[in-house]
Amino acid sequence: MDPVRIIEIKKSVFADNDADAAALRRELKDKGVYLLNLMSSPGSGKTTTLIRLISLLKPSVRIAVMEADIDGNVDAVKIREATGVPSIQLHTGGMCHLDAEMTRQGLDNVDLAGADLVVLENVGNLVCPAEFDTGAVRNAMILSVPEGDDKPLKYPLMFSVCDAVLINKMDVLPYFDFDLGKCREYIRLRNPKAQVFPICAKTGEGLDAFARWLLEEIRDWKKQ
């Protein structure tokens, strides 16, 4: 197997990221590629979730993954070894987020003709990635139980830009003061339309509901 490719992302020069993101979204639509932007705090379980998700989606769609990180290539290697889907690593060189132009630099290294769905695993951070439209059709995020049910109150923008919130590590709920009802309520405050999916990436529990939601989203988007 070839080594996983590592793409060094350069700083963006575009002044108007929103316009650039809209343009990228149109280009991807023309190519029939659905881009999902997956965000979370460090250590919430993005990669494990993604591996589970891919195994559920693989029979229905062709998938490619872009793993964005400050450093390292562990995640891209893990994804490819566990799922067999094409996976590249994006190095942000210390930058805390990806904008549309940086996402485009990554996509230039993906075989888009062979993909229906590209998942961008954004940099682990609840602040900066929320501020930049990547050109994705949908934003999803993972909040894990140990992080606490109050995070929607403290990181309002992240929760307000996400169409789906996965609540991960439900298996350790008994050991933490995490109130799922309260958390749902706080998420609703930020974004009444957000879909909430309690999951356990380690066992795969709950991920089938999210996979169904995403496949339906992709189907609807194709019809538009």
Add this chain to the structure above:
Amino acid sequence: MDPVRIIEIKKSVFADNDADAAALRRELKDKGVYLLNLMSSPGSGKTTTLIRLISLLKPSVRIAVMEADIDGNVDAVKIREATGVPSIQLHTGGMCHLDAEMTRQGLDNVDLAGADLVVLENVGNLVCPAEFDTGAVRNAMILSVPEGDDKPLKYPLMFSVCDAVLINKMDVLPYFDFDLGKCREYIRLRNPKAQVFPICAKTGEGLDAFARWLLEEIRDWKKQ
């Protein structure tokens, strides 16, 4: 009790943050105020740790706290109610970090004549806060067990700028794949001099060792 003060922090205009941070550090030295910059991911337990720490330090030093957050004032209220020490809330208005000038804006609202130690609880983020010297004498960070032992590999800068790493939520170690030995090794890779303190903020376990370290640091710094 008066309501907790909320300070809206303005964007910095200084081009050279390193020089500004060095100047702030000198000013604070002249005033005999030791500034500790506490960083971590969202939900690692910064506020709970701080409450425990303050109760251990209170007999020895006069403490004030600045809680930096994107939004809300929950943490500053919690700290003041639990410990009785002066605590103010800094709102960054969406900004993902504090630099020296922003820290100074906060300090302008602290009674420095009545404090030996000011703790700055930085914005929950493992990326951006590491890039900016706040003018603190020491940087400390909290990594919690559920986040994973590989974080020093993925967020190298944060671990390399921290003099002390607190490993929190040790009580849930049995439920997670977290190897403390490996984690120590990864931290050492980034910063051979970093002190590592396994703790459980919920029970207070292990925090006495960190409190001792910090008091010794303050004593040494006063002699310089």
